[in-house]
Amino acid sequence: MNYLLFDAPFEYFSGFSWYQLPPDQLPGIEYSSMMLTKALDTLFEEQFNAEESFLFGFSQGALLTFEFGARYEKVLRGYIALSGYIYDEKKLLQELNSAVVASSWLCTHGRVDMVLPFENSKAQVEYLQEGGFEIDFQPFEKDHTITAEELAMISKWVKSRL
Secondary structure (H helix, E strand, C coil), rough: CCCCEEECEEEEEEEEEECCCCCCHHHHHHHHHHHHHHHHHHHHHHHHHHHHHHHEEECCCHHHHHHHHCCCCCCCCCCEEEECCCCCHHHHHHHCCHHCCEEEEEEEEEEECCCCCHHHHHHHHHHHHHCCCEEEEECCCCCCCCHHHHHHHHHHHHCCCC
């Protein structure tokens, strides 16, 4: 298995971000989606198969997993979003690549997440599920982080789809 880790395009303190914090997210989301489209189109043209690839994001990356992944013209093997939210779930359902909804989707979130409230993300995922997405939503007893237990579950989930 190969791993490609992208840095988000915007500097943010000592790291990077995919978009500005609310309420100014949309320009960054659009820019980051364009950047991901170019990068993945190139990779899928020359080196990798979309049908064998997974898109994985944590926090802001989870938002891009939904916002970019659901609109991207190619259907991937699976999509994994950890501890994130969806910018506009109603618009997403209107603009999605309809072939993507039947793909494998995994979304996890911490019940005690102090950065992105659990109930908000859960409600957004349920809205997408009602709209036809087959999303496996897994809550964890965690804050805004990734746990060893969660990584083990993700590993098993990915292996079951290969």
